[in-house]
Structure formats: C-alpha cells, structure tokens
Amino acid sequence: MESPALSPQADDYCFHCGQCVSACPTGALSSSDIDIKDCKEIADDLKITAEQALQFVRSRRSIRNFTKEKIDQKTMYELIRNASYAPTGGNFQGVKWIVIDDQEKIKRISDMIKGFLEEMVKLPGNEVLLPANSIGSSDDYVFWDAPAVVIAYCDNPIDYRIALTYLDLCAHGMGLGVCWAGYFNFALRADHPGLKEAAGIPADCENYYPAMVGHPDERVKYYRMPPRKEPKIRFI
Numbered sequence: 707m708e709s710p711a712l713s714p715q716a717d718d719y720c721f722h723c724g725q726c727v728s729a730c731p732t733g734a735l736s737s738s739d740i741d742i743k744d745c746k747e748i749a750d751d752l753k754i755t756a757e758q759a760l761q762f763v764r765s766r767r768s769i770r771n772f773t774k775e776k777i778d779q780k781t782m783y784e785l786i787r788n789a790s791y792a793p794t795g796g797n798f799q800g801v802k803w804i805v806i807d808d809q810e811k812i813k814r815i816s817d818m819i820k821g822f823l824e825e826m827v828k829l830p831g832n833e834v835l836l837p838a839n840s841i842g843s844s845d846d847y848v849f850w851d852a853p854a855v856v857i858a859y860c861d862n863p864i865d866y867r868i869a870l871t872y873l874d875l876c877a878h879g880m881g882l883g884v885c886w887a888g889y890f891n892f893a894l895r896a897d898h899p900g901l902k903e904a905a906g907i908p909a910d911c912e913n914y915y916p917a918m919v920g921h922p923d924e925r926v927k928y929y930r931m932p933p934r935k936e937p938k939i940r941f942i
C-alpha cells in the first residue's frame with residue numbers, strides 16, 4: 707500500500723514544521739522534506755510531571771559564577787542544537803549564532819565595554835547602573851569571567867529572543883549556566899566603535915542579543931525559588 711503523503715497543492719502552502727509527521731499515530735506519513743526516520747519518538751518514560759516542569763522553569767537562574775572550564779565545541783553545538791527547537795515565525799528557522807570562546811577576545815571586548823560604561827556613568831542624567839565598587843576594578847562585571855559568549859541573531863525581530871530564551875532553559879537542563887549580557891547589548895546599541903565588528907555581528911544586523919555561557923561554579927548552590935511579582939492580567 708502507498709504511504710500517505712501531502713497533496714502537491716498542500717505542499718505549496720506547507721511550513722515544513724513537522725506537525726503532520728509528529729501527529730501521525732502509525733508513523734506512516736513523511737512530508738516532502740521531513741523523513742519519518744529523522745523524527746525521534748517521544749518516549750513516554752521521559753515525560754516529566756507538571757510539578758517537575760514547574761520546578762525546572764522556576765529554578766532557572768542567571769548564572770554569574772563560572773568555573774574556568776571551557777565549553778567544548780561538541781557541548782556548545784548540543785546546546786545550540788537544542789535551542790533550535792524554539793518556535794520561529796512561519797517555521798523560518800533563521801536564527802544564527804556566534805560563539806566567542808577565545809579568552810583573550812572576551813577580555814578585549816569586556817575591557818572595551820567597561821571603558822564605555824565607565825565614561826557613560828560620568829555623564830549628567832545617566833541612568834546606567836554598575837555593580838557596587840566596579841569602577842576602575844579589574845573585575846569582569848560584563849561577562850562574569852564566563853568562558854564563552856554566545857550571540858543569537860536573525861532577520862526576524864522576535865525569533866532570536868525566543869531562541870536565546872530556549873538556550874537559557876536548555877543550559878539549565880544540561881547543567882550549564884547562562885546570563886543575558888545586557889551591558890554588552892547596551893554598548894552595541896550605542897554603536898561603541900569597533901564593538902559590533904569585534905563581536906562578529908554583521909554590520910547591517912539589528913536583531914541580535916548576547917549572553918554568556920559556562921559551567922556553573924558548584925560552590926554557589928541554589929536552595930529555593932524566590933517569588934516573582936503577581937502577573938498583571940486582564941481577561942477580556
């Protein structure tokens with residue numbers, strides 16, 4: 707018997723998101739560019755309870771204490787591969803990644819940003835807040851001595867943010883640590899000379915966000931989940 711397949715007209719409108727293949731109970735359907743053999747089955751014994759899922763989401767923290775251990779490229783690939791399961795508009799999957807894992811380069815970028823920030827805070831009406839006692843110190847308060855900085859970027863103005871959020875959550879699941887790099891982003895948006903180029907972000911790209919990634923220093927343990935503000939909701 708012939709395997710079920712999309713009609714050619716339906717294929718013209720298809721996002722290739724894999725919805726049909728994943729919902730086919732018998733595993734008989736392949737779409738024009740998704741082979742059923744590439745679709746790992748959802749294992750019942752790996753499903754987590756609602757309680758486990760909630761603890762996972764609520765216990766994620768921004769990590770600012772890293773070990774000196776580098777993240778090998780295979781692990782970094784795995785992390786980004788997992789983050790690639792983030793939803794994208796029209797299933798476009800256009801998010802690209804830059805990984806900076808050269809310590810000298812990270813230090814050079816951090817020093818550029820620190821120089822910029824420490825000039826900014828002197829300006830009247832400035833609203834930049836730096837960590838206590840940071841001005842003039844050798845502390846890396848930009849990247850917290852992380853062994854890697856990752857930048858997500860794409861044409862779509864939303865997708866890279868969702869992808870980086872997935873990266874943050876996937877890192878939590880893989881025992882890695884992430885912290886979004888707001889100071890870096892701030893200096894990039896202010897067009898600090900040479901920074902975008904040093905970061906490898908294409909000159910015409912405006913849709914990007916950086917984060918630092920590393921192995922969390924186990925000496926800093928988290929025992930509880932602090933509360934968050936009550937959500938403001940209007941049901942209409």
Ligand SMILES: Cc1cc2nc3c(=O)[nH]c(=O)nc-3n(C[C@H](O)[C@H](O)[C@H](O)COP(=O)(O)O)c2cc1C
Binds near residue numbers: 767768769
């Ligand atoms: C867009 C964004 C930018 C951030 N920038 C920085 C930063 O530059 N440095 C830093 O230490 N933390 C930064 N953070 C982490 C926040 O301070 C942190 O998410 C917040 O305090 C809540 O803590 P939690 O992430 O551990 O739940 C950033 C977070 C976001 C979402």
